[in-house]
Amino acid sequence: MFSGHVWVDASQGILPVALIKLKESFALTYFQVGVVTAVLNFTSSVIQPLFGFVADRYRLGWFVPWGIVWTALSMGLLGWAPSYALILLLVGFAGLGTAAFHPRAMMAVSHVSGARKGFGTAVFVTGGNLGFALGPVVGSFLVLGFGLHATLGLVGPGLIIALAIFFYPGNFLKREISSPARASAGTHDNGASVPWFALILVCLIVTLRSWVYISFITFLPMFLQGQGVEIRRASLMLTVFLAGGAAAGLYGGHLSDRIGRIKVIVASMLLYPAFMSMAILSEEPWLWLLIGASGAALLASFSVTIVLAQELLPKYLGLASGLILGLGFGTGGLGVAVSGWIADTLGLYKAVWILAIVPVLGSVLAAFIRMPDRDAGGAGKG
Numbered sequence: 001m002f003s004g005h006v007w008v009d010a011s012q013g014i015l016p017v018a019l020i021k022l023k024e025s026f027a028l029t030y031f032q033v034g035v036v037t038a039v040l041n042f043t044s045s046v047i048q049p050l051f052g053f054v055a056d057r058y059r060l061g062w063f064v065p066w067g068i069v070w071t072a073l074s075m076g077l078l079g080w081a082p083s084y085a086l087i088l089l090l091v092g093f094a095g096l097g098t099a100a101f102h103p104r105a106m107m108a109v110s111h112v113s114g115a116r117k118g119f120g121t122a123v124f125v126t127g128g129n130l131g132f133a134l135g136p137v138v139g140s141f142l143v144l145g146f147g148l149h150a151t152l153g154l155v156g157p158g159l160i161i162a163l164a165i166f167f168y169p170g171n172f173l174k175r176e177i178s179s180p181a182r183a184s185a186g187t188h189d190n191g192a193s194v195p196w197f198a199l200i201l202v203c204l205i206v207t208l209r210s211w212v213y214i215s216f217i218t219f220l221p222m223f224l225q226g227q228g229v230e231i232r233r234a235s236l237m238l239t240v241f242l243a244g245g246a247a248a249g250l251y252g253g254h255l256s257d258r259i260g261r262i263k264v265i266v267a268s269m270l271l272y273p274a275f276m277s278m279a280i281l282s283e284e285p286w287l288w289l290l291i292g293a294s295g296a297a298l299l300a301s302f303s304v305t306i307v308l309a310q311e312l313l314p315k316y317l318g319l320a321s322g323l324i325l326g327l328g329f330g331t332g333g334l335g336v337a338v339s340g341w342i343a344d345t346l347g348l349y350k351a352v353w354i355l356a357i358v359p360v361l362g363s364v365l366a367a368f369i370r371m372p373d374r375d376a377g378g379a380g381k382g
Contacts, residue, residue, distance in 0.1 A: 001105055003161050004068050005127035006134070008101050011075040011154050012040065012094065013135015013242075016218055017235055018078060018143050018151060020225075025148070026084050030219075030348070034340025037218045039088050041210075041330050043095025048326020052103035052318035064108075065162035067101025070094070072158025079148035099326065106306065106321035121310075122253020125303040126246050132217065133242030136235045144232065198369050199312050203328045205265065205362045206305050210332025212272075212355050213298060215339040216241065223348050229284075237291050244292035245299030252300035253307070261308045262369055264301055269363035271297035276356040298359065311371065 019033050028036075051063065074094035081087045109124040142150040220241065224234035256264045275297050279290035306324045313320040343351040 001064070001108060001165070002124065002127040004064060004101070004165055005105065005124060006131040007158050007161050008068055008071050008098055009128040009131030010134045010138055011072045011131075011158065012044070012098065013132040013217075014075060014139030014142065014151065014154070015040065015078075015091070015135070016221055016238060017136050017139030018148065019218070020221060020231065021143055021148055022078075022087060026087075028084065030222075030340040030343045031337065032084065032340075034215075034218065034337040034343075036087060036091055037214060038334045038337040040091040040095050041214055041332070041336070042334055043092045043330075044098040045095070045326045045328075045330025047096070047099045048103055048330070049319060049322035051099050052107075052316075052320070052322025052326070054318075061104070062166070063100040063104040065166040067097045067099075067104075068158050068162040068165070069155075070097030071101070072097075072154045076152045076154040076158075079143065079151035102325045103318045103322040106325065107318050119254045119257055121307050122250045122303040125253070125306065126250040129242060129246030129249050129299060129302065133239050133246050136221070136238045136242070140232060140235045144235075193372075195312050195370075195372050198371065199309065199323075201365050201369050202305055202309050202312070203323060205269075205301075205365050206324050206328030207332040207335075208358055208362045208365075209269070209298065209301070209305075210328060210330075211335030211339070212332075212358050214332060215336050215355050216352075218336055219339065219343065219348060219352070223352050226348060229287075237288065240288055240292045241295035244295035245302070248296035248300040249302045253303040255300075256304045256307065261304045261311075262366055262371075264304050265308075265366040266363045268297055268299075268301035268304075269359040269366065271300075272359045273357050277353075280352060280356065308369075 015037065019028075019036060022028065022036075023033055071094050074090050074097060078087065078090050078094075081090055106121070106124065109120055138154070142153050146153075217238065220238050221231065221234040224237055225231055229237065252264050252268065272294060275290055275294040279287060279294050282290050305328075306321060309320040309324045310317050313323075339351055339355060342354060
């Protein structure tokens with residue numbers, strides 16, 4: 001499951017590097033670049049609650065291997081697209097594969113993690129963050145090394161991983177699901193027990209973080225290139241940004257099991273503006289350290305928000321996972337088009353500054369989250 005998450009997100013993660021060449025080939029504006037990223041994140045994310053809703057009720061284990069192959073194939077064909085319209089179509093198709101993969105895979109992880117859901121979820125999420133971190137490296141190797149057509153190289157590894165999961169002994173994708181929604185039918189759960197205010201706040205926090213995260217993934221190489229950083233080093237700096245996030249995301253999940261989910265979220269949202277502001281004002285070699293620290297601060301709360309939503313909706317794990325990985329992530333991804341418009345209007349430098357400050361609002365929202373009394377052990381309390 002970990003390796004599948006790595007490759008699904010690595011396949012998506014080549015987009016920032018591919019977009020540099022696609023922007024040159026098709027003479028795209030920053031707004032058009034932002035729209036490409038927004039389409040990928042919209043189709044991969046906003047539809048995820050629906051896949052999660054279905055996963056709560058049916059044993060559709062094939063969503064996981066199918067999602068891996070579909071994403072790799074769609075992104076693999078991206079370098080062969082003859083027009084901007086087909087670029088949008090292919091990234092839209094790629095998004096459907098990831099939308100099927102994530103909620104179903106996240107359900108499996110939640111069931112096998114036992115009492116250490118924060119850590120178990122963090123391990124799985126780290127696979128995705130590692131995939132995004134590897135994406136620019138893979139993209140640089142394929143696109144910058146062999147040309148846009150080399151994106152087809154994504155398909156082979158994706159197929160191998162999908163087959164390994166599909167034929168794994170014991171058919172674990174079906175075995176660990178017991179249909180929580182049906183199993184809870186006889187209990188005293190009802191719609192009124194859902195803490196809607198807290199759930200909405202979590203979704204808003206994820207939306208803001210996603211807007212910043214995806215915008216930086218998309219525009220950071222271009223921003224650094226504009227600051228005089230050579231494109232290959234700029235791609236490596238993006239990898240440092242994402243690798244820092246992957247490492248911090250793993251520790252953030254573990255830390256949230258000990259001190260509380262909300263405290264980790266607030267700290268994460270406050271540290272990021274400080275590190276990113278210093279990074280914008282810095283030059284090499286300090287730039288490398290501050291870029292990594294910025295990624296670590298922003299993504300330290302990544303897995304924490306997923307677990308927090310699952311604790312708010314304990315009987316609907318697939319839906320909770322879909323909301324956070326999907327709806328929050330996708331609506332935040334739509335903000336990339338807004339970021340592109342800001343960059344076209346005010347310049348990319350000012351747009352990066354605006355995005356650096358946005359997470360402060362997320363920390364304010366987190367301070368108002370209150371967990372229901374049924375929360376086991378009070379893990380979510382600040």
